Amino acid sequence: MAQLELKQASIELDNSLKIMDQLSLSVAPGDFITILGGNGAGKSTLFNAITGNLRLTEGIIELNKTNITQLSEEKRATYIARVFQDPKNGTAPRMTVAENLALAMKRGEKRKIFKRREIKSNRDYFHDLCASIGNGLENHLDTPTGNLSGGQRQALSLLMATMKDPDLLLLDEHTAALDPKTAKQLMSLTQKFVTKKNLTCLMITHHMEDALNFGNRLIVLEKGCIKKDFNQEEKAKLQLEDLLRFF
Ligand SMILES: Nc1ncnc2c1ncn2[C@@H]1O[C@H](COP(=O)(O)OP(=O)(O)OP(=O)(O)O)[C@@H](O)[C@H]1O
Numbered sequence: 687m688a689q690l691e692l693k694q695a696s697i698e699l700d701n702s703l704k705i706m707d708q709l710s711l712s713v714a715p716g717d718f719i720t721i722l723g724g725n726g727a728g729k730s731t732l733f734n735a736i737t738g739n740l741r742l743t744e745g746i747i748e749l750n751k752t753n754i755t756q757l758s759e760e761k762r763a764t765y766i767a768r769v770f771q772d773p774k775n776g777t778a779p780r781m782t783v784a785e786n787l788a789l790a791m792k793r794g795e796k797r798k799i800f801k802r803r804e805i806k807s808n809r810d811y812f813h814d815l816c817a818s819i820g821n822g823l824e825n826h827l828d829t830p831t832g833n834l835s836g837g838q839r840q841a842l843s844l845l846m847a848t849m850k851d852p853d854l855l856l857l858d859e860h861t862a863a864l865d866p867k868t869a870k871q872l873m874s875l876t877q878k879f880v881t882k883k884n885l886t887c888l889m890i891t892h893h894m895e896d897a898l899n900f901g902n903r904l905i906v907l908e909k910g911c912i913k914k915d916f917n918q919e920e921k922a923k924l925q926l927e928d929l930l931r932f933f
Contacts, residue, residue: 687715688853695745723907764794767847776843779832790846837868
């Protein structure tokens with residue numbers, strides 16, 4: 687569980703375009719915040735700023751009261767895990783499920799090379815982890831992830847992102863490429879992991895129902911700023927029509 691703080695964070699491009707504009711956000715430990723916003727509102731930019739993929743040109747980012755504004759993306763990855771929209775993004779396609787899990791176990795370590803015997807000794811653990819998902823992944827420990835379905839691959843990405851209890855979990859439209867049934871299953875799994883592990887989580891989504899049904903807080907972004915920040919009480923009263931006003 688982590689506390690995240692963005693203080694008047696801006697990102698100005700070389701052409702003077704501000705894709706993040708004096709954004710301030712305070713995330714409490716255990717917050718599960720859903721994030722909405724139209725195309726180009728700055729949702730991925732916010733995540734890129736948090737992970738260090740994009741550097742702030744102004745402002746400060748603190749994680750657990752430590753200033754991480756100048757910390758490299760690689761170092762931040764020790765504490766921050768991200769699941770992307772594209773199932774191809776989270777796993778190495780030619781590596782098997784077990785190999786990907788062995789790699790995920792190394793998150794935060796300098797040398798991210800696993801040894802064969804580590805896969806052997808952790809096989810039962812990997813099997814049980816995969817079985818907990820409930821989509822048959824445990825029968826594919828030796829399958830290259832490129833041969834899995836999109837849903838299985840996204841579930842594996844989520845498993846890999848959460849297996850070492852990250853301080854912060856960033857979900858970047860992680861159900862967007864899945865069919866409705868599989869997307870629903872992945873959201874149930876997400877809720878299960880977030881609750882069980884007490885994770886601090888930010889989730890970008892274009893599904894307004896998911897934004898309403900999950901999490902304890904809801905943020906609407908526009909033009910690189912926070913347009914609206916609904917707390918738990920306000921969010922509980924929100925209806926779909928209220929959100930449609932923002933688009
Ligand atoms: N690295 C970059 N270089 C130049 N422009 C960028 C960069 N990253 C983002 N932008 C611009 O910043 C704006 C916000 O983009 P961003 O990807 O954050 O939007 P988004 O809210 O995630 O949109 P979508 O819902 O379409 O994914 C867009 O105009 C985009 O073109």
